[in-house]
Amino acid sequence: MGLAKQQEQKILYISPLSLGDVEFQERNLGLPVRAVNQEEFIERVFGHFKGHLCVFLKRADGTPSNTFYKHSEKERMYKYLQTTFGINTYVSYSTFYQKVKKHKSDILRTQSNIVHTYMLVQDLDYYKFGMTDAECLQKIGQMVAKGELICPTFIVSTGQGYQLIWLLEPFKNIAGYTNDLDWRRIQDHMYEQLKELNSDSVVKNPSAVTRLPGSRHNKTKNLVYGFLANEVTFTLQDFLWFYDIVPVADRSVKPKKLNKKKATVTTIVKNWNEYTLNKQREEDIFIFVNVQNERGKSYIGIRNWLALVLRFHALVSSDNDTEYAEKRVKELCEIMDMSETDEEEILRRSLPAETYYKQWIEDTWDRNKYLRGGLFYTNSRMLELMDAKEDYYIQWKMKTIKIKNAKYEAARKRFEKYGEEEADKHTWEAFQERRNEKLASDKADKLWQLEEALDRHPEWTNKQLMEHLGWSLRTIQNYKKKLHK
Template structure:
């Protein structure tokens, strides 16, 4: 009944107060409104969602409700299955900031120690893995864009990887399948829906094994990090024939050479910032200063030649306190 919901985690400050509570006719939906965030914040959003789910699992929380594309029933509509009216209880209108939720409820994600054990360490590990999966999905889409979606010869691999990483990110195989079919439809020459589903079925099986304790145990006995596909960048690059130029546009699917190139760029940028902070000139400023000095010396040489038309280059050099070679260079500028 509206107003009678009593979930202790909201009163013990284990979770923040929801903005909305939807009585859907078949259950209860808690909704937290957040300020807009960039798409790259999806892994953090997912980590917060997982944490909230864990805290509510004791009252039967449904993990299928965690995907980012979930749409809930609206107030006043009727649930076609239960025939009950959907009712929404509005608790408050203050939107949360995603980072504030992280710092207040998942502070372990802000720490960098890798030796963590227990539930907190597991949350950090899951957040890092989800961030990687999301970045790789973005890399696949970017690579498809770079190739103008002309992926003949690579379509099965693209769809397989996309379906697997999407399963890992969303924990929703149905949503992962839908997104993969949508990706395939965007290819210049898409595979038939039946063919692409059949060709990538093993991606979902690998994801299921990845979430199976026994399968993970067996994989570790064989020397693997765990069940599922633990692909190296070098393997993905080889499978998709990703060129060095293409890697420049990707986030994570890059080889050692590209990593070194990026490090050199970062080092140069830091060095440049340091030099500018110490008063060093930029290259443009330096070149402009040199140009002005050259023009000034050329003007001095021209005046000296007008006053001493019979002077030799050596004599002119002594007058201006520059080298004979510099006099010769400046004379060419004066003549031009």
């Protein structure tokens, strides 16, 4: 399979240009890498960050030190790093709001103080198993080549082992909410996956720190090196879909006796009863797949999740009719792109819906593991996972999965008035584009007219050109300047 799985829906691997003293890493990893210095590492990971970046020092006697810097204080931070060279130096996964303690007992490097989180990290202590650096890199390379592991953005040689870092689009990380729980599930999954390389559980905390390239490991006296292995910046969803991790459900729904009588379907979700809402959620999944089929747009990465959610809602709408729920998944398989999978696999992947349903009904779901009972998602979360937050056409087609804001309402009116094919021609952006094209065309036409007139009558004055072309004196003067640029 190679890197094929990493390119099913989004490109998850872009090789860097091989650069620096990287022969050992490339030979064992089997992939090109680029050596990066301390400044480039910080720039690539954090960019123009918000909040305060934390530099953590751990002195030889075990004394810890957290120092916080704003983006505008980077130069001061680099000077500080020069003076602390030789001390174990780390940088935080996240940035933080507060940098000064209000009370002596305050802890600044904690999740409640996080502005954004920037990375996923796995710390590998394989050397404790008697494994060499070369063997570790070879194992990582094999896992990437087989499509078992997303190629990390950075491989950091810590002076004693390796740390793998996946660069993320910065996200808010509030404890107990969807981003936090998704991030932790991904970290847990990769921690288990890399146990053969003696992965360290310390990485499961988003306020943790990682070794900073360009520093020195105090115990071994070895330098810490950073190697860029992948140019991609990821989202949490990339990892959820790649590893088939079920995204955290974020909508709270209390189980109650289902109304089997058919109710009138309205377009306002809050007015729907439990049967009609869940039944229409089923239909919306079919609508989503059909529209993407018509467009030729891939949804391969989320097929298993779509089937799982469909099966769950079918169980809710049918009052736990497992045969009906299975039948609905089979019907979805009939219209889905089934490349590199089959009905049996999709049915197997969607079967846990019965467990989610049972735990929701019985109120026995694990509060530490799951944010809500069941597999109910808010519309915003569903659209985010479907990559359709700004896809107003597909929202318009679906009955329940939509966000009725001003942009949606404007798009809905265009679709209803002009249809899908013509709707995009009637947006403000399209109008501006047509206007700019016309202005550019008019400008080119005027320049051509003036140039032709001057070629035929180089002796003409501005007044004669005004009479000939029918333009104002100011227009003649402006276009003459443009001709001479």
